[in-house]
């Protein structure tokens with residue numbers, strides 16, 4: 001399972017990816033969650049504590065011509081071992097550096113390392129049976145610049161609003177243009193009324209894989225600073241994400 005989660009800002013990409021990652025990990029999958037957003041999101045939704053300084057800053061260096069490369073001895077497997085951090089339920093989280101007051105320069109090493117690592121995940125035999133799940137930043141920019149080359153499937157997280165639907169349509173064009181073999185499926189999030197999901201599905205013409213209802217407990221978990229899966233494991237949103245995992249998983253694996 002190699003998935004990139006995409007959609008408009010605020011559509012619910014991080015909530016969906018974090019909970020999907022943990023649900024799959026609880027079922028016995030080894031899960032690598034990839035966070036390429038320079039703003040905070042995924043780690044909070046996962047309930048993961050991450051160091052202030054991104055570990056990946058130690059993974060790359062510049063050569064004499066100023067070009068970034070992974071340090072000697074660091075391939076994709078080593079990078080996951082050394083620079084991913086532990087998240088709940090055994091999920092491993094590989095994170096790009098977040099933008100802070102020092103500007104982009106401070107985390108350039110992590111950005112370059114992240115980009116190079118994701119481009120080499122395919123070649124890592126020992127990661128072949130891992131679930132790789134990337135939470136992309138809002139919009140289509142990273143899809144356009146090939147930040148999710150590992151993904152053979154794009155999960156479009158879409159709210160039943162025109163802004164969200166139009167953005168999703170654009171992302172399909174961009175990602176589909178970049179990656180002709182990629183497939184898409186649709187997660188309608190914050191569904192509030194009958195017909196919401198069907199309307200989005202019809203507009204995008206992409207198979208509908210899950211409908212996550214609007215659920216107050218998503219926000220109450222965030223206000224409490226606790227992951228939704230810990231705050232409200234029986235919530236409607238979690239139940240819907242479990243069904244999404246079922247649909248992706250087709251039979252959970254033995255531990």
Ligand SMILES: Nc1ncnc2c1ncn2[C@@H]1O[C@H](COP(=O)(O)OP(=O)(O)OP(=O)(O)O)[C@@H](O)[C@H]1O
Pocket residue numbers: 007008009010011012013014015016037041045137138189190191212213214215216218219222237
């Ligand atoms: N099913 C839901 N019901 C209610 N609120 C939700 C639901 N899903 C997400 N939200 C709320 O929507 C907001 C955005 O969610 P999230 O951060 O997951 O979106 P995102 O797509 O990752 O955003 P960004 O583009 O900024 O990374 C959050 O405040 C969250 O509480």
Ligand SMILES: [Mg+2]
Pocket residue numbers: 013014015037040041042135
């Ligand atoms: Mg996010």
